[in-house]
Amino acid sequence: MGVFCEEHVYGFSSCFRGSLLFRARGKTEEVEVWENPVFGRIMVIDGQVQLSEKDELLYHEFLVHPPMVLSRSVDRVLIVGGGDGGAAREALRYGSEVTVVDIEPLVPKVSRMFFPNLSRGLEGTNLVIMDAFEFLKEGEEFDVVIADTTDPVGPAERLSTKDFFSMVKEKLGKGGVYAGQLGSPILDAKRVRETITLLEGVFEHVLVYPVPVPVYPSGTWSMFVAMDEPPRVRRAPPHARVLPSSILDYLELGNELVRRLLSVFSAP
Amino acid sequence: MGVFCEEHVYGFSSCFRGSLLFRARGKTEEVEVWENPVFGRIMVIDGQVQLSEKDELLYHEFLVHPPMVLSRSVDRVLIVGGGDGGAAREALRYGSEVTVVDIEPLVPKVSRMFFPNLSRGLEGTNLVIMDAFEFLKEGEEFDVVIADTTDPVGPAERLSTKDFFSMVKEKLGKGGVYAGQLGSPILDAKRVRETITLLEGVFEHVLVYPVPVPVYPSGTWSMFVAMDEPPRVRRAPPHARVLPSSILDYLELGNELVRRLLSVFSAP
Numbered sequence: 001m002g003v004f005c006e007e008h009v010y011g012f013s014s015c016f017r018g019s020l021l022f023r024a025r026g027k028t029e030e031v032e033v034w035e036n037p038v039f040g041r042i043m044v045i046d047g048q049v050q051l052s053e054k055d056e057l058l059y060h061e062f063l064v065h066p067p068m069v070l071s072r073s074v075d076r077v078l079i080v081g082g083g084d085g086g087a088a089r090e091a092l093r094y095g096s097e098v099t100v101v102d103i104e105p106l107v108p109k110v111s112r113m114f115f116p117n118l119s120r121g122l123e124g125t126n127l128v129i130m131d132a133f134e135f136l137k138e139g140e141e142f143d144v145v146i147a148d149t150t151d152p153v154g155p156a157e158r159l160s161t162k163d164f165f166s167m168v169k170e171k172l173g174k175g176g177v178y179a180g181q182l183g184s185p186i187l188d189a190k191r192v193r194e195t196i197t198l199l200e201g202v203f204e205h206v207l208v209y210p211v212p213v214p215v216y217p218s219g220t221w222s223m224f225v226a227m228d229e230p231p232r233v234r235r236a237p238p239h240a241r242v243l244p245s246s247i248l249d250y251l252e253l254g255n256e257l258v259r260r261l262l263s264v265f266s267a268p
Numbered sequence: 269m270g271v272f273c274e275e276h277v278y279g280f281s282s283c284f285r286g287s288l289l290f291r292a293r294g295k296t297e298e299v300e301v302w303e304n305p306v307f308g309r310i311m312v313i314d315g316q317v318q319l320s321e322k323d324e325l326l327y328h329e330f331l332v333h334p335p336m337v338l339s340r341s342v343d344r345v346l347i348v349g350g351g352d353g354g355a356a357r358e359a360l361r362y363g364s365e366v367t368v369v370d371i372e373p374l375v376p377k378v379s380r381m382f383f384p385n386l387s388r389g390l391e392g393t394n395l396v397i398m399d400a401f402e403f404l405k406e407g408e409e410f411d412v413v414i415a416d417t418t419d420p421v422g423p424a425e426r427l428s429t430k431d432f433f434s435m436v437k438e439k440l441g442k443g444g445v446y447a448g449q450l451g452s453p454i455l456d457a458k459r460v461r462e463t464i465t466l467l468e469g470v471f472e473h474v475l476v477y478p479v480p481v482p483v484y485p486s487g488t489w490s491m492f493v494a495m496d497e498p499p500r501v502r503r504a505p506p507h508a509r510v511l512p513s514s515i516l517d518y519l520e521l522g523n524e525l526v527r528r529l530l531s532v533f534s535a536p
Contacts (some may be wrong), residue, residue, distance in 0.1 A: 005283065011305035015273065015281040037279035038455070055454075057532060186323075186482045187306070210480060212488040212529065214454045219487010220480040242528045244521045253512045253521060260510045261480065264325060 004034050004042075006049050008217030009187045014049070016042060016215075021114065026106030028155045033114045039215055041114055043084065045107070045150055052215045056086050056118060058242055059221075062211040063148060063181060064090035065237040066225050069247055072175025072234060073143040080132040080159065080180075082148030083107035089121025091146070093238045099126040099142075101135045103155050133158055136167045143173050147180030152191075160195055165202040165226075175229050178203065182222040185210065185258050189266035192222055192258075204228040209254030210261070222258050225251065272302050272310075274317050276485030277455045282317070284310060284483075289382065294374030296423045301382045307483055309382055311352065313375070313418055320483045324354050324386060326510055327489075330479040331416060331449060332358035333505040334493050337515055340443025340502060341411040348400040348427060348448075350416030351375035357389025359414070361506045367394040367410075369403045371423050401426055404435045411441050415448030420459070428463055433470040433494075446471065446494045453478065453526050454486040457534035460526075464492070472496040477522030478529070490526050493519065 005015040018036040025031075032044040040053030051059060064087050068074050076099070077091045083102030091098045100122065102108065108127060111119040128135060145168050152160035168178050183192045185208075192208075199206045203226035213221045225231065233248050244250045273283040286304040293299075300312040308321030319327060332355050336342050344367070345359045351370030359366045368390065370376065376395060379387040396403060413436050420428035436446050450460045453476075460476075467474045471494035481489045493499065501516050512518045 009306055011285040012307070013283040015283055017279040038277055039280070054533070058529075186480070212454070212478060212480075212486075214486040214488065216487075218480075218482040219484075220482065242525075242532060244524045244528075246521060249517055250521050250525075253514060253518050256512045257510070257518075260512075261326075264510060265322070 004044065006047065006217060008184070012187070012217065014215070014217055018042070022110060024106060026104045029104045029106065029150070031104070031106050031110050033110060042215065043110065043115065046154060048151060049215045050150065051084065051086065051118075053115065053117065055214055058211065059213050060086040060090050061240050061242045062209075063087055063179065063223055064146060065240050065243050066209070066223070066247060066251060067144050067146060067177040067179035068094050069233050069235050069237055070225055070227065070231050071144045071177040072229070073173060076140075076142045077144045077146065078142040080145065080147045080149060081156070082146070083127070084111040084115060084118045085121030085125070086118040087121070087146055087148040088125045089118065091144070092121060092124060097126070099128060101128045101130055101132045103129070103131050105129045131155075133164060133167070136171055141171055141173050143176050145172060145176070145178045147178070149180065151183060162198045162201060165199055169202055176227065178226045180224060182208065182224055184216065184218045184220065185222045185261040186218040186220060186265045189262045193262050193266060196224070199224060199226050202226070205231055207231060207251045207255045208258045209251050210258050220261070272312065274315060274485060276316075276452070280455070280485070282483070282485055286310070290378060292374060294372045297372045297374065297418070299372070299374050299378050301378060310483065311378065311383065314422060316419060317483045318418065319352065319354065319386075321383065321385065323482055326479065327481050328354040328358050329508050329510045330477075331355055331447065331491055332414060333508050333511050334477070334491070334515060334519060335412050335414060335445040335447035336362050337501050337503050337505055338493055338495065338499050339412045339445040340497070341441065344408075344410045345412045345414065346410040346439075348413065348415045348417060349424070350414070351395070352379040352383060352386045353389030353393070354386040355389070355414055355416045356393045357386065359412070360389060360392060365394070367396060369396045369398055369400045371397070371399050373397045401432060401435070404439055409439055409441050411444050413440060413444070413446045415446070417448065419451060430466045430469060433467055437470055443497050444495065448492060450476065450490040450492055452484065452486045452488065453490045453529040454488060454533045457530045460490055461530050461534060467492060467494050470494070473499055475499060475519045475523045476526045477519050478526050488529070
């Protein structure tokens with residue numbers, strides 16, 4: 001048994017005992033799979049924990065259901081990143097046509113080998129291996145776009161820019177919603193604030209909410225929904241087990257809570 | 269510079285780089301103070317991180333303001349544990365008469381040496397060094413009782429029993445509130461559920477809510493408010509910086525969220 005540690009910021013780490021089941025370099029990223037006694041199998045990309053069997057439900061439900069229930073239509077859904085299939089699995093529960101665009105072919109491959117509960121989301125999905133920036137230059141329109149990306153270092157860096165957010169907005173149909181993960185409001189407070197400011201420069205309404213993800217550094221993550229129409233819940237989430245029934249209240253209270261976390265943790 | 273790790277459950281640890289500033293055995297507990305680049309000074313009791321300078325505000329505001337705004341009266345407040353002074357500091361903002369009963373004389377001493385922003389809560393407070401179980405056998409009545417205890421191992425074990433909860437209830441005036449910390453809804457799911465069941469056997473209304481505490485294992489903690497009257501907000505928190513303005517909505521949504529976390533993480 002070995003130990004894997006992620007030191008997200010200098011001085012504070014999460015460490016997982018476990019066995020290394022897989023490690024390989026893909027086209028753009030290094031992917032590892034560990035087996036851990038608390039969280040089951042853990043996928044690590046470029047040294048950052050991406051998900052575990054035990055808590056992926058929290059992450060994917062909170063990522064996917066808010067934009068799906070807020071969007072005017074959910075016929076066509078684009079997931080940027082998310083090659084593991086978890087976000088696609090949740091979106092498929094709405095009967096949507098789902099496209100997943102991931103830059104790294106190794107991620108769906110590893111997901112199919114080690115994470116069957118995630119990779120089943122890839123079946124019946126249109127999986128495209130391509131840079132999302134290039135993909136969005138093409139013509140298609142979507143009702144919901146969900147950024148299920150790694151942190152904005154390396155290949156994902158360009159996906160956290162005003163240019164990218166503007167491209168997403170152009171591809172969204174009327175009443176469409178853009179959603180994604182933002183980082184730790186505690187350890188990444190400054191960057192999360194900056195990204196929110198960029199999003200607010202492009203979309204009329206941006207709600208930011210906290211999500212408990214125990215395998216991520218600091219244990220509390222932030223996600224956003226961004227849209228031009230005022231947020232209102234248009235449909236119920238199908239059998240969501242983790243999300244509170246009153247999603248809009250949760251998002252609005254969460255928005256305030258995250259802003260206060262950001263101000264506490266980016267204070268000098 | 270050294271490293272301190274807390275392995276709350278086997279296989280998953282939080283590790284903090286830092287310098288050890290202080291370590292001594294008190295009457296019942298071993299107390300350490302570390303200086304960490306992310307969280308500032310960290311107090312550790314019996315190997316468990318209790319608080320840091322950087323995130324103690326989150327913990328103490330979420331622990332103290334909910335019971336204070338829900339209680340019919342806040343004239344007399346009892347804090348069980350909390351010898352560091354942080355909970356007392358928040359309760360004093362309501363003009364209450366505050367009594368702190370901590371079993372360990374070393375905790376207030378260390379707080380005065382290393383945590384001035386916490387220990388200032390001890391000034392103007394009635395500090396009693398005594399077993400809380402013995403203290404409650406005496407006559408006094410309180411409007412609010414707040415359990416700011418270590419986890420229920422060692423000296424704090426008896427404070428998580430039905431006997432103790434019943435003693436607290438007897439000491440509470442009409443419309444009074446009992447509140448406290450419960451543990452990680454993720455790593456301690458089974459024990460948290462059991463404690464909620466005990467509380468529900470004693471009090472009419474129990475709300476459980478999640479609190480982001482990044483220095484605690486899994487990053488998400490749970491706290492409760494327990495009372496016999498239906499929960500309603502009777503007063504605003506004074507200048508609370510972290511709590512959402514709509515505390516009751518937060519508690520009610522939080523209650524549902526924690527129950528779902530407990531069911532996800534205590535599922536087989």
